[in-house]
Amino acid sequence: MSFRTALSGLNAAQTDLSVTANNIANANTYGFKQSRAEFADVFSVSPLGVGRLQVGAGARVANVAQQFGQGTIEFTGNSLDLAVSGNGFFTLSDGGTPVFTRAGNFGTDRDGYVVNPSGHRLQVFPPNATGGFDTGRTNDLRLALGDNAPVATTRAEIGTNLPADASVPAVAPFDPNDAESYNHTTSLTVFDSLGVAHVATLYYVKTANPNEWQVSTYIDGTAVGGAQTLQYSDSGALTTPATGDITLPGWVPATGAAPINLTLNLADSTQFGEAFAVNLLSQDGNTTGRLVGLDINAEGVVFARFTNGRSTALGQVAMTAFSNPAGLQKLGDNAWAETFESGQALRGAAGSASFGLVQSGALEGSNVELTEQLVNMIVAQRNFQANAQMITTQDQVTQAALNIR
Numbered sequence: 001m002s003f004r005t006a007l008s009g010l011n012a013a014q015t016d017l018s019v020t021a022n023n024i025a026n027a028n029t030y031g032f033k034q035s036r037a038e039f040a041d042v043f044s045v046s047p048l049g050v051g052r053l054q055v056g057a058g059a060r061v062a063n064v065a066q067q068f069g070q071g072t073i074e075f076t077g078n079s080l081d082l083a084v085s086g087n088g089f090f091t092l093s094d095g096g097t098p099v100f101t102r103a104g105n106f107g108t109d110r111d112g113y114v115v116n117p118s119g120h121r122l123q124v125f126p127p128n129a130t131g132g133f134d135t136g137r138t139n140d141l142r143l144a145l146g147d148n149a150p151v152a153t154t155r156a157e158i159g160t161n162l163p164a165d166a167s168v169p170a171v172a173p174f175d176p177n178d179a180e181s182y183n184h185t186t187s188l189t190v191f192d193s194l195g196v197a198h199v200a201t202l203y204y205v206k207t208a209n210p211n212e213w214q215v216s217t218y219i220d221g222t223a224v225g226g227a228q229t230l231q232y233s234d235s236g237a238l239t240t241p242a243t244g245d246i247t248l249p250g251w252v253p254a255t256g257a258a259p260i261n262l263t264l265n266l267a268d269s270t271q272f273g274e275a276f277a278v279n280l281l282s283q284d285g286n287t288t289g290r291l292v293g294l295d296i297n298a299e300g301v302v303f304a305r306f307t308n309g310r311s312t313a314l315g316q317v318a319m320t321a322f323s324n325p326a327g328l329q330k331l332g333d334n335a336w337a338e339t340f341e342s343g344q345a346l347r348g349a350a351g352s353a354s355f356g357l358v359q360s361g362a363l364e365g366s367n368v369e370l371t372e373q374l375v376n377m378i379v380a381q382r383n384f385q386a387n388a389q390m391i392t393t394q395d396q397v398t399q400a401a402l403n404i405r
Contacts, residue, residue: 007387082360083359090102091122098320100320144304151286156190158186158188160184164271164273186278190285204276213230295360300358302316
């Protein structure tokens with residue numbers, strides 16, 4: 001019986017050494033979670049229960065428990081490297097089967113899908129047409145490989161200061177080709193529905209009436225509508241038009257695009273006793289754009305960034321949590337699968353409920369602490385040696401009994 005007891009101790013110590021060796025081997029594995037061997041004593045139980053003088057029958061491995069403590073966040077600068085700071089797993093698809101990981105070393109495959117080194121596709125909540133994300137379903141994250149569509153300019157905001165002491169131009173009537181017929185000018189780029197850029201130029205002419213100006217708009221040298229009157233108060237604020245909006249008639253570009261229906265907003269323009277200045281020029285159109293990069297915020301929202309300055313939300317990284325993550329099944333390659341012991345998968349977005357935040361340009365390292373593992377190795381080695389010595393001692397006792405004459 002003593003041989004079997006000591007042998008069970010050897011097996012337990014060997015398992016402890018194997019678990020420690022696996023932890024040490026994965027000290028540099030991204031997203032790895034260390035394990036520990038947990039043991040239980042063994043008793044032979046009779047139908048009438050355990051006697052008071054019964055000696056134990058050794059030890060057994062009761063569990064190899066995963067430890068899901070936070071690993072160190074290491075910054076890489078690669079926008080597709082993701083780390084979870086807090087609770088939760090990245091949700092992946094392995095040919096349609098959901099798997100989960102803490103390792104966020106993602107890249108793209110030849111079709112533009114975001115995948116891990118094993119080819120599992122990262123899952124995201126798709127964007128809604130009205131804004132936000134549909135958290136009721138997930139899609140494979142695929143980078144937008146085409147051009148970002150152009151948007152025609154419909155509104156422009158122009159903030160200028162017109163000098164209060166300006167004189168009426170010496171030449172009349174206004175002629176855009178004669179600089180003596182207007183006081184000041186400014187221009188901005190607008191876009192048609194095909195993304196072609198056009199130059200919109202505004203000419204400012206001081207009238208003989210106090211605090212009154214006229215502004216004329218030309219696009220690519222063609223007048224759009226007539227002169228519009230601007231009236232300012234004695235404090236320099238725009239009073240006419242009251243809302244600051246000037247709606248121009250549609251201008252038809254020669255590119256075959258739809259007419260540009262442009263509204264100018266001059267609400268931020270002023271008439272102060274200073275030199276002419278342009279303080280604000282903006283418009284809501286854009287030309288076509290090519291993908292130049294990705295931005296992923298702390299809530300896991302993935303934005304595609306284009307050369308035209310626009311950003312488009314491609315989805316929100318789907319996070320998954322479990323009531324008992326230690327019950328997950330290890331699949332290898334830094335992946336886990338849901339089991340009955342882990343509890344049902346809980347889906348959500350980063351930063352909501354109990355889910356942690358997503359850090360882009362960083363990876364979560366292994367949570368293995370090497371010094372601790374080296375100490376565990378020494379302890380397991382001593383346990384193994386002690387059990388081996390027990391077998392040697394029992395052999396000597398048995399030999400002594402056999403030598404009795």
